Amino acid sequence: MSASNTYQRSDAESQLIELRDSARQVLSGLGLAVNEEKVWPIVTDLGWLLVGVPETLGGLEQGVTGSCAFHAELGRSLAAAPYAAATIAIDAICHSTLANQQSLIERFATGEIVTASLAESAVAIASNKVTGTMTAVPSADKASHVLVCVENSELVALLSLNQPGVEITARQTWDTTRRLFDVRFADVALDETLTLASGADAKTLSSRISTLRDFALAADAVGGAEALLEMTVEYLKTRKQFGRPLALFQALKHRCADLKMLISSAEALLNDSLSRVGNQLDGAQAVAMGKAAKYLACSVYARVAEESLQLHGGIGMTSEYPCHLYLKRALLNEHLGSGNYELDIADHFLS
Amino acid sequence: MSASNTYQRSDAESQLIELRDSARQVLSGLGLAVNEEKVWPIVTDLGWLLVGVPETLGGLEQGVTGSCAFHAELGRSLAAAPYAAATIAIDAICHSTLANQQSLIERFATGEIVTASLAESAVAIASNKVTGTMTAVPSADKASHVLVCVENSELVALLSLNQPGVEITARQTWDTTRRLFDVRFADVALDETLTLASGADAKTLSSRISTLRDFALAADAVGGAEALLEMTVEYLKTRKQFGRPLALFQALKHRCADLKMLISSAEALLNDSLSRVGNQLDGAQAVAMGKAAKYLACSVYARVAEESLQLHGGIGMTSEYPCHLYLKRALLNEHLGSGNYELDIADHFLS
Amino acid sequence: MNSTVDSNNLREEVRAWLTQNVPQDWRQAMTGTDQDAFVKAQRDWFNKLVAAGYATPHWPEGWPGGGRSLADQKIIYEETARADAPRLILFFVALYHSACTLMEWGTQEQKEKYLPGILKGEIWCQGFSEPNAGSDLASVKTRAELKGDRYVINGQKTWSTMAQYADKCLLLTRTGKSEPPQGGLTYLLLDMKAKGVSVRPISQITGDDEFAEIFFDDVEVLVEDRVGKDGEGWAVAQSTLSSERGLTLVELTQRMRYSLAKVAEVMRERGRASDPAIRKELGALIAKVNASCALADQYLLKRISGTEAAGDASIVKLNYARTLREFTKLGMSISGLQGQYFEDFTRGGSQETGNWTVDFMNSYNWSIAGGSDEIQRNIIAERMLLMPREPKNWQLS
């Protein structure tokens, strides 16, 4: 009714939408669940690892919202790339006080792989030597370095993976679109030129890292869920039973509508949280927002994947058809990250 | 394929079916949610309180299965009668070593009301005097006696409600088909001629009483859920929208089918448990079975009531239409009984 | 001028005003009291808001506090929710439905005749729904027969919010005969005191009566009180229905968010504050409630930016109804047996009656009224996912 309702998209928003659209085009050209060998060169060539990096460090300044847009696109196409782990590590470098920040970012954004854990780690430090195990580390076999958060957040550092005392074990998951590894350290010496933060700064940075991981998993889930529902609806429109397209059956329509609503809610929460936290990812509030976004998106993704499998009927149960790839990625997403999400959210609220 | 598959209904089974059918006929003649003044004389005149009582004590020897069939019928018709509480108390008398068993049963089966708590009580005994509070005691204002299980199961007794130190407070519930009371005792003397069990016997009897209560609530829930689903399906067949009966919409059909399946499962569990426990209601196994039957039936009832309210649309939200009476009884049923059902079932299984 | 600074100023101004002006005892005044006390409490609060310009920020400039952007209106609603101020339920139809319909479709004479009355506190109700029509607005049967300079109305409306208190009514009638269902509808402004109008409150399952039936027995309405042309009622009704533009759901979701503290409260009261199973449920609920808020906010943004797509509104409503159900159910479940005892509750308190069991029952208003969940699912499936519609002539064989 009022005349004063105007809204202008900012330049940054417009740029991000362009970036995302072109990413979607590139990825859909590659096809679903394309392997790391094919995706990674594209990721580095097109500078996708620089999306969230500040302009002052040679990046596109799109912040976490920017990298999440790409996590969603990679989730949508089920791409097998260590993009999430690498962006988390690069972000940590950006937020360190390291002197050689810029050169490290250049190395890791253009070819050399840096990775990080997508789950929990139990790594301790004693006499400047690191011991312990990191789980769910993507592409550790090809990475030169890994981001390590030491227990109790005393220290955040990069460790070279090509040195004595490092043992890398492949852990095949049901989700074949990810290549995860356990990384074990036995008395591995720290390289002080790769220490990102220590003391109170390390606590802050650790908290940022885990929030970022939660947002990355949430975005992957939202992208995957959206693509899967589209695929399922298309299937129902095509497939006929009793002489009618399945999409005409109201019971199935209503289930798809519910899924659409759930995905929209997870997406809205993710976007809202990203815009609220901005670049401030380390406070208790931001951590709780990351956890809520991750919990909701991943549980919605699993729900969409389970329903989609049922809605596809027999064909969804065959390995030829990609429905199960989404299911397995969704199940893995639910179990990545750390802690008991629902409890942590409640704890923060009640504290 | 084999010829040797024959099955004959026993005389007791046939008799129970007859009893139940006639009860249904009587109750449906009275209409839904008819008040206590109208139902109670029928309950006593027709001897329904004697269904579960042994023949040796003048009963119909139909056991717990028998009384549960009547709980289900009363649940179906939303009858406002202290039938469950009275049968529990009468059953306790039957399983006591009281000398005047027979005369007490006659009194309570024919007019004088004995009641019991349908929830938790906190009643302690000191120097032969009883102090504490019983909650959710039906029709305590009209009853002459109440069944009391003292804390830690030291004693099970009947207490006269017409004596000093007894305070009866009406607790109006959203469920208007039940009239519940709090009963407070302040130093009320025990009448030794009304002590049903003490010591180890009291533990056994207390356990029987709580199992019986669980089965009674389960049966009420199964009966109510069945009647409500029938009502809802009838409504959907009658009501038209967009020129078609609602019952033609597949999304609604599928939801009704799910409810039917859930009710069948709760009913099957109840019947199976009753036939397994027989008259042995006091062991840990029987207690766990009672809890499982109560938990499943009451949660299914609540689910059916919630869905039925939605399926009825606007009319279900009006107080004139009986849909909400089932909802409120279902919600109350979920909160009657004692303990945390799911946890107790798991505890028993894991022990 | 920087709009963020501007918004912050408004936010602070509203917040300060609310601190001063929200009656601290409004819940008590509206709990366990009769209808008159309820109406008086609503009217007092309405007068305060009108005076402060916070009742009509959505009206054009020139009216009290008018000419504000949707973003500013949102701030006012958010702060009202945050301050736990009463909802203006008795005046909502007048302030939004009636005013916006008149602004868009009314003649100059109609505006002059009706708008000032709204600010003075005239209560309006909506006469759209009919018995047995459910969510199917096109099946309106109430007849309006044109006789000279007036329409003569016969029929019945139902589920009209607070119609028993209303002075005026937005009435959707059928004048045409053979047109398709959406055609042949005509939109009238009715005086509830007119001869032949009778109102019967609907007794709800909570014992409250927020809705009423309206009966028309040869009721006369002058042609000058028709909005739009004869037969144009469908289009006019659409703008009535979209008049609040998503603000209501912003308000309601914000209120739900602020009410999460009440779940914590009942957990403490019932000794369940450290029960991990309940805490887990609470954690899941917090995420869902925040998502409902985010959805409503983003929907408003879409309306502001003109990027709303078919089905968007259905998603917000379906999601709110579901979250509200889970929210009230958790509160009720934690309340245990205690929650099943009857207690007085805040009249017209909608989702915040102070009684979890009433809130739970009221939550069905949102999944049934204003287009049931089932209708929203149809819309999402057909208009958003582009799944085929059921055939028109689909009849029982």
Next chain:
Amino acid sequence: MNSTVDSNNLREEVRAWLTQNVPQDWRQAMTGTDQDAFVKAQRDWFNKLVAAGYATPHWPEGWPGGGRSLADQKIIYEETARADAPRLILFFVALYHSACTLMEWGTQEQKEKYLPGILKGEIWCQGFSEPNAGSDLASVKTRAELKGDRYVINGQKTWSTMAQYADKCLLLTRTGKSEPPQGGLTYLLLDMKAKGVSVRPISQITGDDEFAEIFFDDVEVLVEDRVGKDGEGWAVAQSTLSSERGLTLVELTQRMRYSLAKVAEVMRERGRASDPAIRKELGALIAKVNASCALADQYLLKRISGTEAAGDASIVKLNYARTLREFTKLGMSISGLQGQYFEDFTRGGSQETGNWTVDFMNSYNWSIAGGSDEIQRNIIAERMLLMPREPKNWQLS
């Protein structure tokens, strides 16, 4: 003779025999091994059961262990589940579907030709389902053309359990042209080694291949291998499908019940044994699993007593599928990240592969195959609740 005593005797006898005879290492022998090892393990177990008379208690007297009542058969299944013995999945079609169909419809010659082979270990498969036919059996398109003394078959079947191992096939074909869908079907017995038959295992999402596609390219079957008359295939297929009479679901629900201990096991392994939220979920699951057992038991009783009603079977199956989903999902969820790592699992282990994630994926076999959950809901709504069927000519408008 008292039947309870009788039953107890059988129960003890079976239990004792199983204690002696279930290969203790059968899981290891069927985990991470190739197909041959799996077939050998199945065959060894089959031979033991046949010798003991526990493979064919449902065959008439005269056959090994034959002539037993359904109640006795149930005891054998219950005890097999209790002993965690392997399921005879490779021979199930032969022992039930083929045998019962032959007993009911077969000629004397057919019985003599085929039944002894079954006891010797011939493997049968079922050729009913077709691509794009889903749960709609009446839409069989595989053609059988009568040419002299033989049928010539062309077409394709799918989702045939273990067809890659099968010696023989129960084949449903279309011979008629213009009859209604259920008419025009003809039931044949096919030698899987016949010229023109080719089999392609279906690679499942678990990596297992319990099912296969079968292709027919001018395959010839003699008229003497037809069961029932030409065009009578629908009726014959119905008795094939109902041959196990509910026993399978008794067995499966019992196995699920005994597997509840595995949930407790994974809780301990993952340090969640005292987590109240998980314990609560376990408690709810226990009630549901016991209810599934009770439903299956009572369904069998109805079959025994001839009181089965329309829809009863659908309720049992729909309920089992749902409970199995919840059961496997809880196990998977407790397993945490560990459960998402690929591990070898017991081949053909169905719901008890030793891997919760595989069990969870396999649970969809029960909600999709053999009439999907959606079909079961249609049946329950239409045949049990007597809600109207969708019109026959309901087409996209």
